[in-house]
Every structure is written in C-alpha cells, then in structure tokens.
Amino acid sequence: MNADDNLVVPVIEEDLTAGKRSVARGAARIHKDVIEEQQSLDVPVTNEEVNVSRRVVNRAADPADIAFEEETIRVPLRGEEVVAEKRARVAEEIDVDKAAVTHNAQVTDTVRREEVVVGGESELERRARGESRTRQ
Numbered sequence: 474m475n476a477d478d479n480l481v482v483p484v485i486e487e488d489l490t491a492g493k494r495s496v497a498r499g500a501a502r503i504h505k506d507v508i509e510e511q512q513s514l515d516v517p518v519t520n521e522e523v524n525v526s527r528r529v530v531n532r533a534a535d536p537a538d539i540a541f542e543e544e545t546i547r548v549p550l551r552g553e554e555v556v557a558e559k560r561a562r563v564a565e566e567i568d569v570d571k572a573a574v575t576h577n578a579q580v581t582d583t584v585r586r587e588e589v590v591v592g593g594e595s596e597l598e599r600r601a602r603g604e605s606r607t608r609q
Contacts, residue, residue, distance in 0.1 A: 484587050489582055501569075
C-alpha cells in the first residue's frame with residue numbers, strides 16, 4: 474500500500490428483523506345433529522252417523538208409496554280423517570364470525586458482527602527499536 478492509497482476495511486454486522494406470513498392454524502368445526510322425537514296432537518274430527526228410528530203411523534197408503542217391493546236404500550256417510558303434515562321452519566340461527574386477535578410473539582436468533590482490532594506497532598515505534606519497515 475502506498476502513502477497515497479487509502480485502505481477501506483468494511484465492518485459487517487447482522488441485524489435481526491422479523492416478518493410475517495399467513496399460515497393455516499386449524500379449523501373450527503360446527504356440527505349439526507338430527508334428533509328425532511315422537512309428537513302427538515289431539516285433533517277433533519267429525520264423522521256422520523246414521524240414526525234409524527221407527528214410529529207408528531196409521532194412514533192409508535198413497536200411490537207415491539212403493540208397496541210390496543224389496544228395496545235397499547244406501548245413505549252415503551262422510552267423515553274426516555287426520556292428515557299429518559310437517560313443515561320445516563327456522564327455529565334458531567347461529568352466527569359464525571371470525572375475528573383477528575393480535576398478540577406479541579418473540580423471535581430469538583443469533584446475529585454476528587465483526588470487530589476490528591487494531592494491533593501492531595507504528596512506524597515510529599519500529600524505528601525506535603531499530604527495525605526497518607519491511608519486516609518479514
């Protein structure tokens with residue numbers, strides 16, 4: 474190195490920094506079960522019934538009266554029967570939300586740095602001992 478030359482020695486050290494990335498942290502499970510149960514309802518129903526009654530009548534037969542012929546009279550009867558219906562309805566709602574919760578996480582690692590140690594003797598100190606500049 475000449476007297477006009479300037480020597481630059483870089484001194485390097487590491488800094489610890491932290492970044493973030495998104496990762497999967499599991500999942501919340503929301504499960505619905507189907508439960509079956511018997512239900513009973515009392516429902517009023519109406520049915521027609523035939524009531525037959527006899528009474529004594531003493532009158533002369535009319536030409537409109539059918540005499541001495543066999544006949545079967547059919548009286549139709551109506552009634553109600555219960556019909557079960559099921560309708561689905563929304564009885565409750567469950568709201569599912571996600572919220573970001575922030576907390577501090579600590580990161581620890583080893584960092585390196587260079588230290589410069591200046592050692593040796595100056596030119597004046599070497600001359601004082603009688604040594605030359607070019608030392609082998």
